[in-house]
Amino acid sequence: MTANNIVCGVGIAYQAKLGGIRILDGPPSDLLESSALGYRMDLVDIFSNSWGPADDGKAMDQPGRLLSEVLYKGVTEGRNGKGIIYIFASGNGKFHGDNCGADGYINSLFTVAIASASQEGKSVHYGERCASIMATAYSSGSSRNEMIATTNLNNTCTLRHTGTSAAAPLAAGIAALVLQANPDITWRDFQHLIVWTSEVAALGANPEWTLNGAGFWVSPNFGFGLLNAHKLVTTAKNFQTVPEKSVCIMPVKLRGNRTLAKGGKVAIKIFTTGCSGMKSEINFLEHVELIATVKYPRRGSLSVYLISPSGTVSYMLEERFKDAATTGLKSWTMTTVHSWGENPRGIWTVLVGAREKEEDEEYIVYSGEVKSVTLRLHGTRSMPLHYRFGPRKYEPFFLQQYYLRAADSQ
Numbered sequence: 001m002t003a004n005n006i007v008c009g010v011g012i013a014y015q016a017k018l019g020g021i022r023i024l025d026g027p028p029s030d031l032l033e034s035s036a037l038g039y040r041m042d043l044v045d046i047f048s049n050s051w052g053p054a055d056d057g058k059a060m061d062q063p064g065r066l067l068s069e070v071l072y073k074g075v076t077e078g079r080n081g082k083g084i085i086y087i088f089a090s091g092n093g094k095f096h097g098d099n100c101g102a103d104g105y106i107n108s109l110f111t112v113a114i115a116s117a118s119q120e121g122k123s124v125h126y127g128e129r130c131a132s133i134m135a136t137a138y139s140s141g142s143s144r145n146e147m148i149a150t151t152n153l154n155n156t157c158t159l160r161h162t163g164t165s166a167a168a169p170l171a172a173g174i175a176a177l178v179l180q181a182n183p184d185i186t187w188r189d190f191q192h193l194i195v196w197t198s199e200v201a202a203l204g205a206n207p208e209w210t211l212n213g214a215g216f217w218v219s220p221n222f223g224f225g226l227l228n229a230h231k232l233v234t235t236a237k238n239f240q241t242v243p244e245k246s247v248c249i250m251p252v253k254l255r256g257n258r259t260l261a262k263g264g265k266v267a268i269k270i271f272t273t274g275c276s277g278m279k280s281e282i283n284f285l286e287h288v289e290l291i292a293t294v295k296y297p298r299r300g301s302l303s304v305y306l307i308s309p310s311g312t313v314s315y316m317l318e319e320r321f322k323d324a325a326t327t328g329l330k331s332w333t334m335t336t337v338h339s340w341g342e343n344p345r346g347i348w349t350v351l352v353g354a355r356e357k358e359e360d361e362e363y364i365v366y367s368g369e370v371k372s373v374t375l376r377l378h379g380t381r382s383m384p385l386h387y388r389f390g391p392r393k394y395e396p397f398f399l400q401q402y403y404l405r406a407a408d409s410q
Contacts, residue, residue: 010149030064061104091127097320102320109378127221131334135226243384244380246275247378267349283343288339292304344377
């Protein structure tokens with residue numbers, strides 16, 4: 001790539017080398033996807049992915065066994081052990097009632113999910129929301145907004161690139177600037193940098209921002225906010241690598257009535273010490289995974305919330321009106337970053353709900369059961385060194401606040 005070459009858009013990372021891997025010209029498969037995202041791990045630093053399961057409000061898919069293995073290998077062995085950065089667009093199916101909690105690629109620990117905001121800093125009509133979105137980049141919103149200028153087929157340019165598919169490559173370019181500034185940044189360092197530097201003020205006029213128990217503002221629509229390339233790069237230059245990660249697994253023995261009736265909720269309380277005193281002890285959270293099996297005759301009627309001991313509410317999965325699958329949830333993994341930095345000790349609450357009104361309710365008896373729940377905590381035993389400068393400081397912003405509180409959810 002070359003600066004000031006008067007070709008299409010302005011560009012971001014002028015010293016980056018760019019390549020393309022074709023995987024969407026035929027039926028997708030686990031083998032094809034794993035081959036693409038595992039390509040030349042000795043050379044590739046960043047994968048930018050503007051693809052995923054259909055954004056139709058019905059599909060529910062996740063990485064297969066081969067791709068799951070490749071993603072793990074990529075973050076543990078890629079970039080000489082520092083980890084490849086996998087950027088994914090969070091999805092464009094909001095107007096179909098879609099939700100990225102139903103997208104296993106976005107829910108992966110090893111990917112960075114990027115949402116879109118309009119040039120006015122507003123949420124966009126197509127942007128899916130969920131608790132695993134890390135951050136946001138600009139794209140177009142309404143028809144009167146300008147779209148993204150970039151290269152196109154047949155050596156041409158376009159001024160009409162849009163969607164989260166346009167936001168994700170912007171994030172990948174910013175990631176390239178970060179690695180250029182400090183090649184020792186690991187894949188987890190990059191995520192911590194996003195949490196520590198993303199801007200809320202530019203997006204603060206949107207509802208549903210919440211301040212978590214560690215002092216980070218976070219949103220189901222925008223993650224930790226708008227990526228700020230300057231802050232990311234300047235902070236990365238002297239960033240000290242975060243401590244080794246621990247994993248604390250909490251399988252839950254379910255007791256009592258777990259029957260899920262139409263319009264009802266099942267609340268499950270989970271007490272954890274965060275594996276205190278063990279090798280896997282966690283005092284500072286990163287990702288939290290919730291693995292659930294729920295039997296219910298209409299999958300799209302289900303909603304799942306997770307409330308941390310600090311009172312932070314994560315929208316793990318929301319109702320999808322087009323999803324009429326009868327399979328319920330089968331060991332489905334949902335991920336939240338909304339409790340980032342919190343201490344996990346205490347009582348977690350899982351709320352599984354079912355929609356009250358169904359179009360075909362006279363023909364089907366809507367009743368189900370929460371079969372199993374597992375909580376998997378990811379974080380560190382010792383404090384990341386940049387936390388000593390905390391709590392994080394934010395630019396003043398006007399907040400349209402009506403986030404869900406724990407007391408309102410039970």
